[in-house]
């Protein structure tokens with residue numbers, strides 16, 4: 001114990017001496033015991049609200065030390081832009097995650113890699129794959145899965161979390177490998193990874209020295225190893241599946257399956273021989289890059305879809321406005337991606353949901369690589385830099401009355417966040433909630449299309465409202481801001497009802513679902529590709545049956 005205290009004091013003194021010797025000011029920040037810092041004051045459930053509170057006391061950029069690491073929190077967008085985007089060459093590294101100690105070097109996790117050659121190469125490949133699929137409108141997979149999702153919501157709205165997560169995992173699984181068959185396994189490994197990397201997830205992320213426990217006695221290491229084994233088998237099985245389908249000329253389009261990215265790389269290779277090696281390396285890493293893209297999309301998008309349901313329970317006025325827009329512009333039809341230019345209210349609702357309840361409220365940290373100064377304040381090398389996403393959405397000069405859910409702030413000319421033309425804005429591209437500089441999110445085209453279609457589809461189809469509690473003969477209580485504590489925050493389950501708006505709409509949903517289902521069934525036949533082999537490979541993993549795909553006739557009594 002005494003040794004620990006002495007070590008603590010020496011480490012803190014060294015940090016302070018470094019700052020003082022250079023004669024610059026350290027950033028202000030909340031006080032705490034040396035070395036340990038104010039970490040005990042941060043609630044594990046909603047850390048982001050404390051981070052926001054402190055930004056009001058210590059300013060829009062502040063720091064504190066926890067367990068020997070210096071953390072800088074950036075609560076205003078222009079400052080994040082200056083430090084993380086303009087100074088990207090020195091601030092684009094990632095810190096070590098105690099419970100995943102190889103995150104900076106393992107080629108398995110693009111989003112968590114340090115600023116290495118592997119990251120540069122993988123990010124480039126991810127960008128190429130995404131833009132090719134984006135140009136093909138994501139092969140209409142989001143629409144196909146949205147139609148399935150609406151039908152499930154119609155049958156059992158109270159299980160909405162399950163339907164939302166099936167939708168996101170199935171859509172991104174199709175995009176990644178051209179099949180939704182392993183979506184359930186994907187959900188499982190993604191949730192496990194989220195626990196492994198979240199500061200409020202596995203214990204070693206909070207009590208750092210636990211990371212040094214040998215695997216034999218560390219339950220967290222054991223769990224992560226088992227999860228990673230399952231993940232590798234999932235990725236390998238899917239890659240083999242795609243290669244096999246392609247060899248038989250039966251592959252559905254996907255990130256992994258497209259030959260176009262290879263063509264694109266080959267062009268460069270021909271132009272310049274030095275790309276030969278890079279091309280070979282990319283080919284070897286494509287399976288991991290696609291796997292990471294699937295993981296990044298499997299659970300993230302579910303957060304805003306669930307927050308939308310929460311917002312609609314509390315703000316029926318915005319539900320009516322969205323419905324009025326859809327009904328008048330589309331004359332009774334369900335929104336499709338091609339309608340986006342003509343539905344600014346719906347796009348404003350999408351963007352406001354993300355502002356109101358940021359899906360990644362504490363951001364994904366960057367790490368600085370060299371000593372730097374910001375407005376006279378020191379930012380030493382190896383500082384962990386956080387874009388405090390929740391705080392940024394509460395800048396009152398940019399978002400007046402920030403706690404209020406008000407999509408109008410994106411639509412009205414006198415609002416500070418308004419941009420025109422309204423056929424393009426509001427949109428998600430460039431929004432602070434997707435990060436900064438060289439590490440910005442690469443999945444925005446998927447997020448944008450998935451959210452537009454699901455939120456638009458639900459507004460078209462249902463009246464979403466609080467459940468009626470028959471015992472009290474009153475509306476059931478719906479929380480306002482009770483969110484899960486992991487890196488991706490989602491609303492805790494609340495009771496809701498989604499009543500179809502008319503019998504016609506129910507019939508439409510049935511027809512839409514039936515046609516999506518036919519496509520799925522045709523795909524499952526997949527000519528002469530032996531899908532059962534793929535299923536066997538995933539055999540003992542939680543394999544998903546498409547039981548809900550059944551179309552039930554005349555089930556609804558309105």
Ligand code: HEM
Pocket residue numbers: 110111112123126292293294296297298300301304359360363364365366387433434435436437438439440441442443444446447
């Ligand atoms: C609502 C959904 C999503 C949100 C809010 C979100 C947000 C973020 C944020 C905040 C970052 C970190 C940016 C930074 O470090 O500055 C990030 C990184 C990333 N996201 Fe997303 N994301 C979402 C969905 C997706 C999807 C669907 C994909 C699928 C491809 C994806 C792929 C990535 C990748 C590959 C990175 C890492 C970039 C890098 O480190 O170089 N994200 N995302």
